[in-house]
Amino acid sequence: MLALDIRDLKKTYKNKVQALRGVSLQVESGDFFALLGPNGAGKSTLIGILSSLVNASSGQVRICGHDLYRDRARAMASIGLVPQEINFNQFEKPLDIVVQQAGYYGIPRPLALQRAERYLKQLSLWDKHDKISRSLSGGMKRRLMIARAMVNEPQLLILDEPTAGVDIEIRRSMWGFLRQINEQGTTVILTTHYLEEAEEMCRNIAIIDHGQIIENTDVKTLLTKLDVETFVLDLRAPLQQLPEAEGMSFKQRDEVTLEASIPKGKSINSLFAVLQEAGVQVNSMRNKSNRLEELFMRLVDKGELQTETSGSHTSAAAAPASAGAGA
Amino acid sequence: MNHSSSEMSMAQVNLVGYRTIIRREINRILRIWAQTLLPPAITISLYFIIFGSLIGKRIGDMGGFDYMQFIVPGLIMMSVIQNSYGNIVSSFFGAKFGRHIEELLISPLPNWVILAGYVTGSMFRGLLVGAVVTLVALFFTHLQVHNWAITISVVLLTSMVFSLAGLINAIYAQKFDDITIVPTFILTPLTYLGGVFYSVSLLPPFWETVSSINPILYMVNAFRYGMLGVSDVPVLPAFAIIVVFVLLLGGICLYLLQKGVGLRS
Numbered sequence: 001m002l003a004l005d006i007r008d009l010k011k012t013y014k015n016k017v018q019a020l021r022g023v024s025l026q027v028e029s030g031d032f033f034a035l036l037g038p039n040g041a042g043k044s045t046l047i048g049i050l051s052s053l054v055n056a057s058s059g060q061v062r063i064c065g066h067d068l069y070r071d072r073a074r075a076m077a078s079i080g081l082v083p084q085e086i087n088f089n090q091f092e093k094p095l096d097i098v099v100q101q102a103g104y105y106g107i108p109r110p111l112a113l114q115r116a117e118r119y120l121k122q123l124s125l126w127d128k129h130d131k132i133s134r135s136l137s138g139g140m141k142r143r144l145m146i147a148r149a150m151v152n153e154p155q156l157l158i159l160d161e162p163t164a165g166v167d168i169e170i171r172r173s174m175w176g177f178l179r180q181i182n183e184q185g186t187t188v189i190l191t192t193h194y195l196e197e198a199e200e201m202c203r204n205i206a207i208i209d210h211g212q213i214i215e216n217t218d219v220k221t222l223l224t225k226l227d228v229e230t231f232v233l234d235l236r237a238p239l240q241q242l243p244e245a246e247g248m249s250f251k252q253r254d255e256v257t258l259e260a261s262i263p264k265g266k267s268i269n270s271l272f273a274v275l276q277e278a279g280v281q282v283n284s285m286r287n288k289s290n291r292l293e294e295l296f297m298r299l300v301d302k303g304e305l306q307t308e309t310s311g312s313h314t315s316a317a318a319a320p321a322s323a324g325a326g327a
Numbered sequence: 328m329n330h331s332s333s334e335m336s337m338a339q340v341n342l343v344g345y346r347t348i349i350r351r352e353i354n355r356i357l358r359i360w361a362q363t364l365l366p367p368a369i370t371i372s373l374y375f376i377i378f379g380s381l382i383g384k385r386i387g388d389m390g391g392f393d394y395m396q397f398i399v400p401g402l403i404m405m406s407v408i409q410n411s412y413g414n415i416v417s418s419f420f421g422a423k424f425g426r427h428i429e430e431l432l433i434s435p436l437p438n439w440v441i442l443a444g445y446v447t448g449s450m451f452r453g454l455l456v457g458a459v460v461t462l463v464a465l466f467f468t469h470l471q472v473h474n475w476a477i478t479i480s481v482v483l484l485t486s487m488v489f490s491l492a493g494l495i496n497a498i499y500a501q502k503f504d505d506i507t508i509v510p511t512f513i514l515t516p517l518t519y520l521g522g523v524f525y526s527v528s529l530l531p532p533f534w535e536t537v538s539s540i541n542p543i544l545y546m547v548n549a550f551r552y553g554m555l556g557v558s559d560v561p562v563l564p565a566f567a568i569i570v571v572f573v574l575l576l577g578g579i580c581l582y583l584l585q586k587g588v589g590l591r592s
Binding site: 085088108148 | 337339340341342343344346347348350351354422425426427429430431432433434435436437587590591592
């Protein structure tokens, strides 16, 4: 069953800005899905339409089998939304905020109180349940929005930049919570600017740019499209001159740090041979971790878009994307 | 995982949602009682002292009652109107401004439940303040009720009219100035000129005719009839006007919510 089925979704705002130009996207139930895209790509508009805060110009949306326009109540009852910006009443207490949200989904108060306690505890907010929300830290406010979104136990949880601006410890605890609810059956869709987050958490990924899906595949397949591997080398002495070699590229990050990219499948020994010849002494080396970021930048880079997208799409969503890219 | 909300009947969801909005509104009104309940009590006490006890004695009878008794229904109604309007406009606009209105907009609740919840909450404040004013009035004069059914139905419907009107104001408002313009420049003058403090029969014929296009005149007088049995206007048409306003403003509110004006892009 599809948790989300979007067909040819278009949105043109009153100021004539075309935010979505025929987006088609399917997300399987139980998936952990990332929606990536640069600022202004159409992510927020897409999420706005799914949460019914933005009216689509045309197209179809089915959420957990319910048509968003013909069966709105059931479609919305299936969704939990964690928006990018804080949107709860900061003069209210966390417990009240979560319990009220449950009420809006028709959950009777006694059950709402139980669930609110459970999710506030799971997200380490229970000791703040009776404090005015305005006094919470940024990370706590984000976790409160997750607890609020979970209180109706949605089949589909959509998170818009959930970890923006939170420290690494809280981010990891949020990841743990999201993994746990995903394992329990909730489909999770997240947008993020932290591409390592998408790489670590998500099974499938779609990249949106200029209102079109330009890539939609699983993370592993996407990463295999990287035809180069990049290493970060810590040097023993400051680099005097960048090494040069055919098929390899080098970039100096600072005096004693060098990035070396070599074609995938080429032996690392050949890299060391070049370094040896150039008199570069290496203390240690590691893989550049953010592979997805590299790929993302290439995909959204207009100059390379056509090359990258031709023949690379793996789903129905590819059709309008390719057409748009070529136009 | 239990996804119970999608398994509930929509009627049950709507009922719980409606109760939740009301509970939240009532909590808000009681939490900020120093802003919602205390000021009208103080203001109305001053009206009673100045216009009733001090000046009223020199005015003498009006409509067959002493001046203090005459202005009580008008002052109760004025409080109900101002507070019904003021509550919804500040609560709904505040929710829009703070974006927590999105909590409701993304929920399965239909627009009519959101409308009903906000209007009921606002009527609660209007009627609560009306009750406070009535209690204050008891310290100054003897109160009577000529017709309970008319008194109660008029105060309920009037409170509903101004809750709906306040919601329209809040829907269109984009900044805090926008929610003070209507109460200051339209509502207050219409209320003061709506026969709260005087009988329009005292006015010259021209101004009496002009007053007859003021809807608040009909509400105040219908309420005064319910309490004292006297009115400047016939009660049945007054009642009909109030009902027409309820239906008209209710329809406009639903239309605006359905279109998402000021709420959905």
